[in-house]
Amino acid sequence: MKEFLLVYRADYKTMPKGSPEEMQAITQRWMNWVAGIAAQGKLADRGNRLMSSGQVLKSDGLVSDGPYTEIKESILGYSLVKATSMDEATALADGCPILSFGGNVEIREINAL
Amino acid sequence: MQQDELIPHLFRREYSKIIAVLYHSYKLKNLEIAEDIASETFLKATEVWGIKGVPDNPTAWLYTVAKNKVRDYFKHNAVSEKQLKEVAKQNGFETEKDVEFSNQNIADSQLAMIFSVCDPDNPAESQVCLALQILCGFSVEEIANAFLTNIETIKKRLYRARINLRNGNFNIGALSKTQIEARLNSVLKTVYLLFNEGYFSKTNNRMIRKELCSEALRLGAILTENVLTNMPSTNALLALMCFQSSRLNARTNEEGEAILFEDQDRRLWDDELIQKGNHYLINAYYGDEVSKYHLEATIAYWHTTPANKNKWQHILQLYNQLILIEYSPVTALNRAFAFARVYGSEKAITEAEKLKLNNNTQYLSLLGYLYSTVDVGKSISYYQQAIALTKSQMEIHTLTKEIKKLTKEKSQH
Numbered sequence: 001m002k003e004f005l006l007v008y009r010a011d012y013k014t015m016p017k018g019s020p021e022e023m024q025a026i027t028q029r030w031m032n033w034v035a036g037i038a039a040q041g042k043l044a045d046r047g048n049r050l051m052s053s054g055q056v057l058k059s060d061g062l063v064s065d066g067p068y069t070e071i072k073e074s075i076l077g078y079s080l081v082k083a084t085s086m087d088e089a090t091a092l093a094d095g096c097p098i099l100s101f102g103g104n105v106e107i108r109e110i111n112a113l
Numbered sequence: 114m115q116q117d118e119l120i121p122h123l124f125r126r127e128y129s130k131i132i133a134v135l136y137h138s139y140k141l142k143n144l145e146i147a148e149d150i151a152s153e154t155f156l157k158a159t160e161v162w163g164i165k166g167v168p169d170n171p172t173a174w175l176y177t178v179a180k181n182k183v184r185d186y187f188k189h190n191a192v193s194e195k196q197l198k199e200v201a202k203q204n205g206f207e208t209e210k211d212v213e214f215s216n217q218n219i220a221d222s223q224l225a226m227i228f229s230v231c232d233p234d235n236p237a238e239s240q241v242c243l244a245l246q247i248l249c250g251f252s253v254e255e256i257a258n259a260f261l262t263n264i265e266t267i268k269k270r271l272y273r274a275r276i277n278l279r280n281g282n283f284n285i286g287a288l289s290k291t292q293i294e295a296r297l298n299s300v301l302k303t304v305y306l307l308f309n310e311g312y313f314s315k316t317n318n319r320m321i322r323k324e325l326c327s328e329a330l331r332l333g334a335i336l337t338e339n340v341l342t343n344m345p346s347t348n349a350l351l352a353l354m355c356f357q358s359s360r361l362n363a364r365t366n367e368e369g370e371a372i373l374f375e376d377q378d379r380r381l382w383d384d385e386l387i388q389k390g391n392h393y394l395i396n397a398y399y400g401d402e403v404s405k406y407h408l409e410a411t412i413a414y415w416h417t418t419p420a421n422k423n424k425w426q427h428i429l430q431l432y433n434q435l436i437l438i439e440y441s442p443v444t445a446l447n448r449a450f451a452f453a454r455v456y457g458s459e460k461a462i463t464e465a466e467k468l469k470l471n472n473n474t475q476y477l478s479l480l481g482y483l484y485s486t487v488d489v490g491k492s493i494s495y496y497q498q499a500i501a502l503t504k505s506q507m508e509i510h511t512l513t514k515e516i517k518k519l520t521k522e523k524s525q526h
Contacts, residue, residue, distance in 0.1 A: 028430060035433035039445040040467050046437055
């Protein structure tokens with residue numbers, strides 16, 4: 001089994017901001033999806049969400065602030081899955097709730113050190 | 114109670130107590146010595162009671178005989194009084210006093226014994242066997258019956274587990290808080306396995322199953338009675354076992370056939386155990402800890418509640434959390450069932466087929482069940498595959514009944 005990083009990207013502006021009930025329904029969708037991968041024994045690490053603010057350090061020592069909310073494809077979170085091939089890993093990403101908010105999932109094989 | 118029933122009953126209950134108290138009071142070199150003394154005590158009881166009848170207080174009688182046998186043991190083994198006193202003193206024990214069979218000492222010794230026996234180095238199956246023998250007073254034959262295996266296999270398992278017990282040198286007297294905390298997880302796991310062995314037992318013998326479950330409950334209760342082991346996860350495990358046990362009478366019929374949850378006669382549920390379960394579950398949620406026992410207990414709690422709009426959504430979300438903590442095929446299958454309850458069979462089939470547990474009977478019969486309202490042909494085919502795979506006569510019987518029902522429905526359309 002190889003490991004793959006799933007990177008969730010989307011535009012913060014298109015992310016739903018609804019009532020607590022709607023937000024709870026979205027959390028349930030995420031839980032259903034990620035638990036569905038775990039149920040296949042293929043979740044290596046549930047990963048995390050990322051805060052929307054951050055900084056970038058550049059080679060000239062310059063530090064620039066976020067906010068990443070301005071970027072169309074900001075990284076919202078990540079997970080690690082186990083699969084035998086890139087195709088299988090991509091199939092696991094299918095059904096990820098981010099896709100229904102106009103976002104995407106980038107799938108990258110881990111090149112272990 | 115008839116005498117021929119009384120002795121096995123007492124044996125089961127008192128054997129492990131006597132062993133625990135002797136072993137821990139005297140720091141006996143070998144557990145076997147404590148076991149021999151306990152066995153001789155019961156042998157004497159069988160002889161004497163057979164002639165003179167059962168004494169008024171059989172338990173006290175047993176304790177007195179056990180105490181005398183201990184004294185004899187030390188005499189016969191030429192342990193000088195001085196030596197004995199020396200050993201005893203080192204361990205903070207006074208030989209002038211007899212072995213004390215007070216409730217407190219019994220409880221403390223049993224707790225210590227639980228911790229000695231639940232050694233994480235033992236494989237799970239040996240662990241449960243050892244617990245059954247030493248903590249619950251089961252005979253090798255009874256253990257073999259519970260596991261549907263032969264006596265030799267059980268003997269081998271016990272032999273290996275006992276080597277670890279001896280090498281472990283687990284010092285009960287110095288049972289520190291940190292040691293307890295470090296080992297509590299493996300203790301809880303053993304109790305959990307013991308309970309499951311009864312609850313999902315391969316044997317059709319209802320008596321054995323019930324006894325395994327009630328022994329696990331008893332051990333769990335001992336753990337909640339001591340401040341050091343009365344942790345949220347201990348309470349969660351006990352709550353889980355209470356909720357599950359409350360349905361023991363309803364989940365199989367007289368012939369030992371499994372009855373699906375939705376077909377169970379709720380009047381057969383044990384309300385007292387449900388109340389106990391609620392009590393322990395509330396205790397379990399003091400603090401922030403959410404162990405797998407918390408999740409399983411909360412799922413079991415939801416099962417005791419009447420149907421409501423969000424029940425299965427709650428259950429599904431709990432299974433989601435559970436599978437994220439620890440993968441197991443059983444959890445994956447239960448989760449798929451809950452998924453069907455929330456989103457319907459068709460969506461659940463897609464979810465379930467991803468599991469690809471083709472060598473798992475439960476997987477095949479779950480698909481059979483899910484397809485029964487979607488595609489009868491496929492449903493029957495999955496049930497047939499499950500029948501071909503299982504070794505359980507009871508399961509074959511139940512699944513064959515399902516197929517007959519489906520075939521009949523099919524021909525009526």
